[in-house]
Amino acid sequence: MTAQIIDGKKTAQEMKAEFRDEVAKLKEKDIVPGLAVILVGEDPASQSYVTSKERDCAEVGIYSDDNRLLAETTQEELIALIEEKNNDPKINGILVQLPLPKHINESEVIFAINPEKDVDGFHPINVGKMMIGEKAFLPCTPHGVVHLLTRSNVTIEGANVVIIGRSNLVGKPLANMLIQKNKNANATVTVCHTRTKDLASHVKRADIIVAAVGRVNTVTADMVKDGAVVIDVGVNRVEDATKKRGYRLVGDVDYEAVKEKASLITPVPGGVGPMTRTMLLYNTIESAKAAAAK
Numbered sequence: 001m002t003a004q005i006i007d008g009k010k011t012a013q014e015m016k017a018e019f020r021d022e023v024a025k026l027k028e029k030d031i032v033p034g035l036a037v038i039l040v041g042e043d044p045a046s047q048s049y050v051t052s053k054e055r056d057c058a059e060v061g062i063y064s065d066d067n068r069l070l071a072e073t074t075q076e077e078l079i080a081l082i083e084e085k086n087n088d089p090k091i092n093g094i095l096v097q098l099p100l101p102k103h104i105n106e107s108e109v110i111f112a113i114n115p116e117k118d119v120d121g122f123h124p125i126n127v128g129k130m131m132i133g134e135k136a137f138l139p140c141t142p143h144g145v146v147h148l149l150t151r152s153n154v155t156i157e158g159a160n161v162v163i164i165g166r167s168n169l170v171g172k173p174l175a176n177m178l179i180q181k182n183k184n185a186n187a188t189v190t191v192c193h194t195r196t197k198d199l200a201s202h203v204k205r206a207d208i209i210v211a212a213v214g215r216v217n218t219v220t221a222d223m224v225k226d227g228a229v230v231i232d233v234g235v236n237r238v239e240d241a242t243k244k245r246g247y248r249l250v251g252d253v254d255y256e257a258v259k260e261k262a263s264l265i266t267p268v269p270g271g272v273g274p275m276t277r278t279m280l281l282y283n284t285i286e287s288a289k290a291a292a293a294k
């Protein structure tokens with residue numbers, strides 16, 4: 001069996017077209033979703049992420065408020081800016097690009113964001129609400145994974161899902177989302193990590209495999225059941241002299257071999273990555289609608 005490719009780029013484009021229509025309709029009611037993007041320092045990767053997020057906003061008609069701060073910015077100055085955005089009615093979402101410089105405590109910064117504007121879904125109030133199945137902002141990467149599965153008509157209910165990776169960013173929230181007693185969940189979830197004994201034996205039982213590790217070839221073909229759905233969250237650089245930049249991006253899955261056993265598979269790049277950015281737009285629009293309904 002050769003797997004069908006789950007095209008995250010295409011799905012993201014389709015969702016963005018839907019958002020553009022939705023934002024246009026909101027604008028007719030004088031509702032303009034607004035996202036404040038805050039970047040501290042000059043890290044090139046973070047600069048490029050922030051620029052892409054602002055471009056996405058422009059594409060769908062979301063107002064984006066760009067805040068680029070010097071690397072020496074103090075925690076107090078950053079929190080003061082967040083408070084200003086918390087109180088600004090034009091802003092529905094606040095995104096603080098991580099990682100922050102070492103002298104700033106990330107948790108304290110996240111706690112300072114009004115949970116009603118926490119479109120990254122990192123504030124403990126949103127994490128807690130997600131855990132107990134209440135409406136909350138869901139973190140963008142795992143939420144994007146759920147959308148990729150559902151839009152590809154994968155049955156999650158009753159599926160054996162094995163997630164490799166237990167970070168607060170991906171593995172843990174995804175496990176939480178998939179065990180909820182609701183539509184597009186109701187899965188039986190196993191979460192694996194570096195202390196898992198015999199990773200292969202767990203992965204082999206999976207109907208749906210999600211790799212969120214950051215290590216090349218963590219999932220090889222011999223670990224994959226025929227017909228499994230494989231979602232590769234990992235992003236790794238491997239040296240490649242044929243590329244101008246000297247490297248190429250690959251996931252955590254041995255893509256070429258695994259695609260001969262899986263029924264559906266996400267590529268890297270072009271799988272989960274574009275969905276992460278798209279879910280940020282989704283959360284910002286939802287936040288604007290909630291603010292307008294108050």
Ligand code: NAP
Pocket residue numbers: 141164165166167168169170171192193194195196199212213214215218233234235236272273274276
């Ligand atoms: P992380 O915080 O470093 O967590 C990695 C997880 O993988 C940890 O739970 C770790 O276990 C586990 N792990 C590492 N080596 C393992 C092994 N040999 N066997 C089993 N488990 C292993 O990483 P993250 O933030 O979750 O990100 C994971 C990957 O996804 C990275 O490549 C990142 O770049 C990528 N990512 C992509 C997107 C996107 O939009 N495409 C978004 C976020 C992240 P322990 O807990 O035991 O250490």
